[in-house]
Amino acid sequence: MNRLKPLLIATHAVVPLLWAANAYPIERSDTFQIHGFLSQALIVTDDNNFFGSSSDDNGSLxxxxxxxxxxxxxxxxLLVAGQILSRKAGNYSDGWQPKLDYGVVDYQLIADERRVLGVQLGRFKNPFGFYNQTRDAPSTRPGILLPQSIYFDRSRSLGLASDGLSLYDEERLSNGTIYLQGGVGIPQINSDAEISLSPSNPSLEGKLSTIGQILYSHDGGRINAALSMAQVRSDYQSRQNHQVKGEFVFQPIILSLQYNAENWTLTTEYEYQKRELKDFQVSPYNGKANGESLYVQYQYRFSSRWQGLLRYDYTVTDRSDPNGRRYAAAGQGEDYSRFAKDMTVGVQWKATPNWRFQAELHNVNGTAWLPRQDNEAKDTDQYWNMLLLQTSFSF
Structure with a gap:
């Protein structure tokens, strides 16, 4: 019964939407669309755990x-759109719980050959780099995992989606298109971000935040360039001492660049991020750190069905202490927990238009993006390897 429980929960999540698909009159069928996906991965690590007890003999499912x-x-x-997502990723407390991933009412104020101007109201996916708005659909990811330095899974809710208002503008030029999007809303911060921010697992409550992106696509997407900026704010409350409370502010800036050729794609993104704890009455809690991340990714399409991936991914939590030596000397933790350098090799086979199989191997130095909920910090290792196998189906 325990093995069936996740499937039963997922069924309760998707049945209402399937019922809705049949409930609309036939004359509306040309505008109603329904799509879905499912994926399952096996993760094996020689040291440390990623999404479950992956270092055990049998790996993690x-x-x-x-x-x-x-x-x-x-x-x-007028467009009405939404997605329900049920996701299990290691020892998250809300694993398998069906959630509204996004749900918007989208109204286009202007829509002609040169310009599209619109507004979205509801829960919208944050325009964050190249992949954030589509990151939960396996078919849109270049690999099984996105570069963890920027699209971090251990605290993914911090920048995933917001409840509020989003404006967008698409300007079509003679040989390219400019996309502008900006939003104001309450970020959907969950337990993953609370655990990742501090071992003491504080309570975070999202506050009014802002995000914006400008993206230029040249020559039908042959060259893409983007700038993304955000200010994510939340109230911080210690669970051990209710007198300890203040505000947590996360401010990322991402520069994105991509070139698409006939058989290959080269992508790179750089992120500069500010993190600050402020307005605490207890001074040791106030502080700030500026981190940075960078990845370079190469994809080669051997055929319409086979694709290879090479990636170097780097992140450091504090630029003023890139090796974590001061952090370790202060007794706050291991020095290698403040950085991560990841070399990834992957391959993807599209067996049918709907089914795909992927494999990727990571060689990692550091644990900056290692999920805390799957590991005891004192038992982690600096150098580790990870093998991921995944199958996914979309319709």
Whole structure:
């Protein structure tokens, strides 16, 4: 019964949307769309754990994704869209709990050959780098995992989605397109971010935050360049001492660049991030750190079905202490927990238009993005390897 429970929960999440698909009159069927995906991975590590007890002899099967999305355009300028997601990724307390990944009412104020101007109201995916808005659909990812230096999974809710208002503008030029998007809302901060921020697992409550992106796509997407900026704010409350409370502010800036050729794609993104704890009455809690991340990724398409991946991924938590030596000398933890250098090799086989199989191998120095909920900090190792195998289906 324990093995069936996740499937039963996922079924309860998707059945209402399937029912809705059949409930609309036939004359609306040309505007109603429903899609979904599921994936299952096996993760094996020689040291440390990633998404479950991956360092055990049998590895971990605790990385599963189930999603169902639907959209309807009742009027030419009005779109209603949403997605339900059920996800298991290691020892998260909310694993398998179906959630509204996004749900928006999208109204286009202007829509012609040169310009599209619109507004979204509801829960929208944050425009964050190249991949954040589509990161939960396996078919949109270049590998099984996105570069963890920027698209961190251990605290993914910190920048994933917001409840509020988003404006977007698409300007079509003679040989390219400019996309602008900006939003104001309450970030959906969950327990993953609380655990990752501090071993004491504080309570975080999202506050009004802002995010914006400008993206230029040249020559039909042959060259893409983007700048993303955000200020994510939340109230911070210690669970051990209720007198300890203040504000946590996360401010990332991401520069993104991509070149697409006939058989290969080269992508790089750089992130500079500010993290600050402020307005605490207890002074030791106030402080700030500026980190940075960078990855370079090369994809080669051997054929319509086979694709290879090479990636170097680097992140440091504090630029003023890149090796974590001061952090370790102060007795706060291991020096290698403040950085991570990851070399990744991967391959993808698209067996059918719907089914794909992927494998990737990571050689990692450091544990900056290692999930805390899967590991005891004192038992981690600096150098470790990880093998991931995944199959996914989309429709």
């Amino acid at each position: 605790e990385y599963t994704e189930l999603g169902l999305n639907a959209s309807l355009r009742p009027y030419n300028h």
